Amino acid sequence: MKTFQKKLHFIILFGLFLSISSIYSQTSNEVATYNWFDKNLGIESMDFKNGSAHLNFDQTDNNENRYYFSDDFKTGSLTYNGQNYFDLYLKYDIYADELVVRPYNESNTTKINIVKENVSSFKIGNEKFVNLKEVNLQLFKGGYYEEIATGNTTILYIKHYKEKKKILKENVTLLQFVPQYEFVLLKDNKFISINDKKEIVQLYPNQKRKINDFYFLNKDLRKENPSLFMKNIMKYINNLNQ
Incomplete structure (x- = not known):
């Protein structure tokens, strides 16, 4: 049942x-x-109980990890097979693009990778992620994307992922995880790549000068926090077009 x-x-x-x-x-x-x-x-009663066990044997440099922000579990919610679940303990493995859940009972150390094809969306804190199953995988990575409404007719999707590198430190092989991003805009019912300034200008040619000014004035933010930079510029452009 x-x-x-x-x-x-x-x-x-x-x-x-x-x-x-x-x-x-x-x-x-x-x-x-x-x-x-x-x-x-208990978690054994839930529809997503049949996911594979989440295992992590990474030996990393400088306490780096494969997760979104932190390897700690945080309170979140999930829509799975049309069923809503609230106040779950979740974390997002952005290297493997896997959503991980922990049972309510803290003495149970089992961690489960939730079956991705059955996930519609989830939230960790205030941030919402959706499973873009319909995205053309020849053009985009697909899978889980952070979703941000940037205007009445546009939605920004951010793919958070990490690339793994091996380094030798004191004769020990350690891993480094380097954050990477893919930015996709849903505009006029089309998914469009906006990973560089040229692609944004092509979408909004009338705002070219102001887009250039925004890049110049926020170059430090773009380097330090590309995700926040892209959220800010898309909201800025939407305000210009209102």
Whole structure:
């Protein structure tokens, strides 16, 4: 029986949260209900239980890691096979492009790679990621992208990934993970690469001078935080076009 049906049966049996008007609306009561059952039934009851174990034997230099920001688990949410899960412990392995979940019980050290093809979207903190299954893999990497609405008709997608390099340090082979990015804009129902200034100018030729000025004034940000730079410039261009 599917997890959703199990939860519905438990709601009827125990009479919890009777004030919920509809089990399909994401009210605060519904979120609390799902959280209660997920925690009490355990991760083995969830639809994504059949993912492979997440293993990491990396020996890295300077505490680097393969994950998005940190190898710590953070609170997040997930949409999997059309079912919503809340207050999960998640982290995102951007080297392997795998979303990892940890059971609620901290004594259980099992970590699971969630089956990617069944994931529609997930959130870690306030950041939303979507699985761009429809993206042409000959043009883009595909998989999980951070999604940022930059205007009424445009959405910026950022692919966070890392390249692995081996280094020899004190006769020990260690790994370095170098952050990389791919930037894609959804504009006029088309996915368009915007990985350099020329591609952005081609999309907005009337704003060429202001785009050049933005690049010049924010060159340090572009070097230190390419992701934030791209979010800022796309929002800036959208404001110019309003």
